[in-house]
Every structure is written in C-alpha cells, then in structure tokens.
Amino acid sequence: MAQSTYTSVVLAKRPAAEIVPGETFAKKENPMPSEKDLKDDQVLIENLYLSLDPAMRGWLNDRRSYIPPVQIGEIMRGMAIGRVVASKSPKHKVGDYVTATSGWTEVAIVPAKEVTPLEVSANGKVTDALGVLGLTGLTAYFGILEIGQIKEGDFVVVSGAAGATGSVVCQIAKLKGAKVLGLAGTDDKVQWLKELGCDAALNYKDPEFASKFRESTKDLIDVFFDNVGGDILDLALSRAKPFSRFVMCGAISQYNSAAPVGPKNFAMIISMRIKLQGFIVFDFAAKYAEARKELSQWLAEGKIQRKETIIKGGLNAAEQALLDLYKGVNTGKLLVEVKPEESGVGSRL
Ligand SMILES: NC(=O)c1ccc[n+]([C@@H]2O[C@H](COP(=O)([O-])OP(=O)(O)OC[C@H]3O[C@@H](n4cnc5c(N)ncnc54)[C@H](OP(=O)(O)O)[C@@H]3O)[C@@H](O)[C@H]2O)c1
Numbered sequence: 350m351a352q353s354t355y356t357s358v359v360l361a362k363r364p365a366a367e368i369v370p371g372e373t374f375a376k377k378e379n380p381m382p383s384e385k386d387l388k389d390d391q392v393l394i395e396n397l398y399l400s401l402d403p404a405m406r407g408w409l410n411d412r413r414s415y416i417p418p419v420q421i422g423e424i425m426r427g428m429a430i431g432r433v434v435a436s437k438s439p440k441h442k443v444g445d446y447v448t449a450t451s452g453w454t455e456v457a458i459v460p461a462k463e464v465t466p467l468e469v470s471a472n473g474k475v476t477d478a479l480g481v482l483g484l485t486g487l488t489a490y491f492g493i494l495e496i497g498q499i500k501e502g503d504f505v506v507v508s509g510a511a512g513a514t515g516s517v518v519c520q521i522a523k524l525k526g527a528k529v530l531g532l533a534g535t536d537d538k539v540q541w542l543k544e545l546g547c548d549a550a551l552n553y554k555d556p557e558f559a560s561k562f563r564e565s566t567k568d569l570i571d572v573f574f575d576n577v578g579g580d581i582l583d584l585a586l587s588r589a590k591p592f593s594r595f596v597m598c599g600a601i602s603q604y605n606s607a608a609p610v611g612p613k614n615f616a617m618i619i620s621m622r623i624k625l626q627g628f629i630v631f632d633f634a635a636k637y638a639e640a641r642k643e644l645s646q647w648l649a650e651g652k653i654q655r656k657e658t659i660i661k662g663g664l665n666a667a668e669q670a671l672l673d674l675y676k677g678v679n680t681g682k683l684l685v686e687v688k689p690e691e692s693g694v695g696s697r698l
Pocket of ligand 1: 401402403404484485488509510511512513514515532533534535538576577597598599600601602603628629630631674675676677678679680681682683
C-alpha cells in the first residue's frame with residue numbers, strides 16, 4: 350500500500366427519520382497503519398466489499414436493541430470482505446480473504462478472533478460470503494426452518510422476496526415442498542421470483558395489489574415470512590390460517606419512519622391463534638457452520654440461485670447506496686465495492 354492515508358466514514362449526527370446525505374455521516378482521513386502498528390493477535394485488513402443492510406438504519410438510533418447503537422464519531426458498523434495485508438496472528442496470513450465487522454473503512458486493524466477466513470464453495474463466488482453464505486443467507490435458513498417450522502405442502506408467503514434474505518427464503522421453502530408466493534416492488538423482481546421457482550409472485554406497488562393478494566391467498570397462509578411490516582403485514586394477518594406461523598424477520602417499511610406503526614389487524618393474532626415470533630440471526634450462531642454447509646451444498650448443486658447488486662465508487666458511494674436500499678435499488682444482496690479489485694478476487698466473481 351503506497352497510500353499515506355485511508356478513508357473511513359463515521360456517524361456524525363443521528364437522523365430523526367431518513368438518513369440525511371452530507372449530515373448523518375462524515376468522511377474522515379486517517380494515517381495509514383502498517384505492520385508495526387499491530388499488536389499480537391491483530392490483523393490489518395484492506396476492505397474490498399461492504400455489505401449494506403436494512404438494519405443499519407436501526408443502529409443509528411440511540412435506543413435499546415439487540416445490539417448497541419453506533420456512537421457519534423464512531424466508524425459506521427458494517428460487515429465487509431477484505432484481504433489481510435499484515436498479520437500478527439498465526440491464524441491469518443497476508444493475502445487471505447476474510448470477513449469481519451470492520452465497518453465503513455478502507456482499512457482496519459481487527460482482533461484475529463473477530464476475523465473469519467473466507468472459503469469459496471464449489472459453484473460459489475467470493476461475495477457469497479456476504480450473501481447466501483453470510484448473515485442474510487443464514488437469516489433465511491434459520492428463519493424459515495427453525496422459526497417457520499416449514500413442512501411439505503405449507504402455503505408460504507414471503508415479503509421483501511427479491512432481496513438477499515427473501516430470495517433465499519423462497520428457494521428453501523420450495524426445496525422443502527412448500528407452495529410459495531413472493532412479494533416484491535418491481536415487475537422485474539416479480540419475474541425473477543418466478544424464475545427462482547416461486548409458484549406466484551406479486552408486485553406490491555401494483556394499484557390492484559390488495560385484491561390480487563386476496564385472490565392469491567384464497568387457501569389462507571400457513572407461514573408468513575415478513576421482511577417489511579406495515580401494510581403488507583396487515584394484509585397477511587387478514588389472510589392467516591388458524592395456527593399459522595408468522596416469522597418476524599424485519600420491518601423495513603418502518604425503519605425510516607419517525608413514528609413507526611404496528612399492525613391494525615392485531616386481533617387476528619388472537620382469533621387465528623397465530624404464532625408470531627421475532628428472531629435475530631445471532632441467536633443461531635452455534636449452528637452457523639452446519640447451516641453454511643447445507644447452503645453451500647445447495648449452491649454447488651444449483652438448487653439455490655442468487656443475484657447481487659454491486660455499487661461501485663468506493664466508500665464515497667456507501668451513504669447513497671444505503672439510502673437506495675430502502676428504495677429497492679437491489680435485487681438480491683446489496684454490496685459496495687470498496688476497492689476496485691486488481692489482484693485476483695475479480696477473476697473469481
Ligand atoms: N432478524 C434478523 O436477524 C435479520 C437479519 C438480516 C436481515 N433482517 C431483515 O430482513 C429484511 C431484509 O433484509 P436484507 O438484508 O435481505 O435486505 P434486502 O431484502 O436485500 O433489501 C431490502 C429490500 O426491501 C424492500 N423494501 C424497501 N422498502 C420497502 C417498503 N417500504 N415496503 C416493502 N419493501 C420494501 C426493497 O425491495 P422492493 O423493491 O421489493 O421494495 C429492498 O430491495 C430487513 O427487514 C432486515 O432488517 C433481519
């Protein structure tokens with residue numbers, strides 16, 4: 350690395366509702382570290398790809414949650430794929446590709462125990478480590494299998510179905526013999542969901558969506574995998590089968606709202622005896638390796654397809670890309686390319 354400085358992005362001001370470009374985050378230039386700055390069991394990582402996640406908006410709120418908020422002045426939290434450029438750990442050598450929660454930064458010094466070596470599975474690519482084999486794939490896996498308790502013949506409805514998590518949920522549900530209806534925000538995404546094997550897919554921005562949804566759920570829903578909350582959750586509640594399971598994975602429609610709303614059809618939970626359960630993927634950390642093995646096998650066998658939307662432009666592009674995530678810019682996993690790859694990763698994509 351010939352550069353004398355590197356860039357990171359820090360939280361400058363907590364947004365009240367939507368992220369405010371140029372105000373919420375600030376860029377910071379830092380002196381470039383080198384091997385001599387490492388303590389024992391630390392590694393110096395150069396980031397290549399940054400994962401953008403809907404949950405990031407929640408991490409900016411100063412309130413109790415499953416994880417502490419990002420503090421003002423702190424580097425914005427985020428998972429990244431990086432390459433080890435210096436190491437004082439026997440576990441990681443220079444040139445290794447790894448994942449770590451190193452954040453919105455070009456380079457980072459990270460404790461070796463917080464760094465995961467990256468393995469590319471057969472039929473796989475490096476960036477799968479932030480997608481199908483990363484936290485979104487694992488969320489899909491544990492959400493639909495452990496929380497949804499899916500079984501053959503279930504009628505499963507998935508919101509946010511063409512995103513990183515939703516697209517994997519739909520495919521696992523099909524692999525397990527369910528009938529699947531996917532919901533997404535564009536006709537292209539609807540088309541992709543059908544290519545993935547969904548029995549039906551609907552564009553929730555279609556003016557006729559509510560009536561089409563009622564028509565498509567005549568048989569009533571066994572499992573609802575919810576990524577979005579809001580009106581779609583309300584509609585799903587109105588079509589729930591008695592003793593159905595509602596997998597509460599996310600509520601992206603509410604994340605940017607200063608006054609988030611809960612479901613109006615709440616009483617359906619009682620009358621239909623719905624089991625509605627929230628979860629956080631971290632709850633299943635002890636089983637990640639097992640799940641990755643099965644997901645890798647499905648990838649290798651071509652039983653799971655995936656798309657990714659990679660935004661170029663380095664860290665400068667991260668803020669806008671995050672704003673665009675909430676507008677549905679992505680099909681499949683959304684990533685920012687932190688550093689144009691000239692030395693090998695690109696050829697494996
Ligand atoms: N519980 C957990 O441990 C856990 C872990 C990871 C993710 N999650 C949650 O899972 C959900 C999906 O996350 P992801 O990382 O896979 O993101 P993603 O689905 O790849 O991307 C977000 C998608 O949400 C849709 N969307 C945005 N605003 C919406 C709105 N107002 N109404 C309906 N859809 C909207 C957009 O697609 P359209 O074009 O279809 O609108 C967008 O592409 C999020 O709610 C996230 O917080 C939970």
